[in-house]
Amino acid sequence: MKQFFGMSHSGDLKEAVRGLSNPQLILLMSNGDQFEEHVKKLEDLFPGVPSIGCIGMSYDTQVVEKGVGVVAYTDGVAAVANVLEEVSVMPVKYIQRLERDIDRVGASQSDTVCIDFCSGNDACVLTTVYSALKRRNISLVGGTGDAGKVSANGKIYEDAVGYVLIKNLNGKVKAYKENIYHQKGNYRFIASRTDKEKYIIGELNGKPAKQVYQNILHVSEQQITTQTFKNPFGKVNGDDICIISIKEVDGNSLACFRQVNDSDVLMLLELGDYKAVVRNTIQTIRRDFSRISAVFSVNCLFRYLLFTDNHYMQEYLQEMGRLGSHAGLVGYGEHYNNRFVNQSMTCVVFE
C-alpha cells in the first residue's frame, strides 16, 4: 500500500491533493473556516471515494496549523468509510453500519485497522465502536476533532464519529500507544464524587481533588492548568495507563478533558525523558516491522504544544519520518482501541 500526504498552508485543497490519483481512501484534516468547503470540494474531486474528515492540524515532516492536509491510500487497500450519528446520546443506534462494514471489508486482526475522527462523547463512542471491533480483535486508532463536526463520504455531520476500516492487502497492521509520562512517587488515588458528564473529579482518596493536587505539587490554583503538561493524571487499567489532562479548577474539584468515574484508580504522573520514549517507540516499531509502508498517527494537541515549546516538534517529525511515510492529526483527545486518552500519541503502522 501507499500513503499520500498533501498539504496547503493557505487552505487550498487543490494544492493539497496535487499529485494524488486513484485514491482508495481519503482522510481530510481541515480548518474551522474552510471545513465545509473542503469536504465538498474533496467529494467533487474524488467522487465516491471513501473518506472521513475533521477539523484539526495535520503533519508529515512539518505541521499544517491553519490550512489543509490530506492523507490518502492509493494501492493495496480495501477500505470502507462510514459514520455513527447521535454520538452524544446513542451511537449504538447505528452500530449495524459498523458491523456490516466489518463484514464487507473482510476485516481481520492482523491486517485491518479502524481509524476514527470523533466530534465528542469519545468514551461512549469508543465503548460502542470497540464493542463491534473486539469480536475480531481489530485495533482502533483515532482522535477528536475540533468544533463538534466530522465528515464522512462527502457529508458534514455534527455529533458523529466518522470511521474508516482499512484492510492492508499486502501485509499486516499494528496499532501503538505512546506515553511520555510515568508515575510520580507512589501517589495512587481512588476517584469519587465524580461527574462523568462534566468530566469532573470531586475527590481523590476521600479528599478534595484540587487540594490533593496542590498539596503534592505545591502549585497555586492558577498554575494547575499549566501544570498538567508536566503532571497529568493517569487512569490505571490493568497494566495500562490512560493519561487524563486537567482542564480547569471547578470549586474544590478538577475538571478534566476526559471522563473520570467513581472507583477509577488514578495515579499522578510526571513527564519523563520524552525523546528516549520516542526513540523506544521507533525501535519497537522497527523490531515489529521489517518493511513499513505507512504510519498514521494522532498526536495530542498538548504534546504538540509541549514539543513546540521545547523546540522538539520538528525533530520529532523528522525522526518519525525515518520510519517511512508518516502523517497524522493533532487531536483533542486520542483513541486507542476502547481507550480514550489525553496527552498521548496513538498510531497505526502498515506493513
Added chain:
Amino acid sequence: MAVGKNNWRGFGKKHERKSLYPIKYVIENLREYKTDLVQKEVVSLQELGKISSSFQQVLKETDTFEEQLQDFGDNFSNINQASGQFEAVKSQIAQSVEQAQSEVEELKNSSHKVEEDFVEMEGTFANFQECVKKIKGCTNKIATIADQTNILALNASIEAARAGEMGKGFAVVAVEVKELADEIKKLVAEVDASVGDVEQGTDQLNTSIHNSQTALGDSIEKVNETYQMFDKITQASEDVTSVQAEISSAIEDSQMSLQSLCGFFDRTKGQYQEVMKHIKYASKLGTTKSAMFEDIDNMLSQIPPVVDDYDEK
C-alpha cells in the same frame, strides 16, 4: 360497589399503549444497581488499598525484625569469636606461666645452690675460726716463751754481771736476747690485735651469713609459694576454658534457635509476598473493573434514548 374519592382502580391493559417503557424501567434500575455496585467497588478498593498499605507495613516491619535477628545472630557470632579468643589468651597465659615457672624453677635451683654454698661457707668459716683460735693460742705461747726468754735473758744478765769481765760478752748476748724477746712480744701483741680484729670481723660475718641464710630461706619459701600460685593461675585458666565451652554451647543453641526463627521468617516472608502478589493482582483487577463499569455505563446510558427514539416513531 361504591367508589370513594380516595379509592381508585388501577389503569388496565386498555389504557396502555405499546411502548418500550419497561425496557427503560429495567435499564434505569440496572443503572441504579450499577451505581450501587460502583460505590461498593470504591469502598472495596479503598479497603484493598488499606490492606495493601498495612501489609506493606507488615512486610517492612518483618524486614526490620529479620534484620534485627540477623544483627542478633552476628552478635552471637561476635561473642563466640570473642569467647574463642579466650583459648588463645589461655594459651598465652599457660605459655607465660610455664615460662615463669621455668624461671622460678631456675631461681629455686640457684637458691638451693646458694643455700648449699652457704652451708659449705659456714663449714669453711668454722674452720677459719678454729684456725684463728689456734693462731691466738700460738701467739699466747709465743708471748709466754718470749716472757720466759726475757726472764732467762734477765737472769743471764745478772749472771753475766756476777761473772764480771768474763761475763761481759755474755751480758751483751743476754741484752740482745732480751731485746729479741721484747721484739717478739711486740710482734705477738700486734698479731694479737690483728687476730682480735679478725675475730671481730668473723663475728660480724657470721651474723651476716646467718641473716643471709634466714633471708634465703624466706626467699625459697616465697619462690615455692609463687610456684604454687602459678599452678593456681594455670588451673584458673583451665576453668576459663570450661566457661568458654559453656558459652560456646549456649551460643550454638541460641544460633540454632535463631536460625529456626529466621527460617520461620523466610517462610512467612514468602507467604507474605504471595499475599502481596494477590493483593496487587486484586487491585489490578479492580482497575480493570472500573474500565468495565465505564463500558457498561456507556452502553446502558444509550438505551433510554434509543427507547425514546423508538417510541417517538
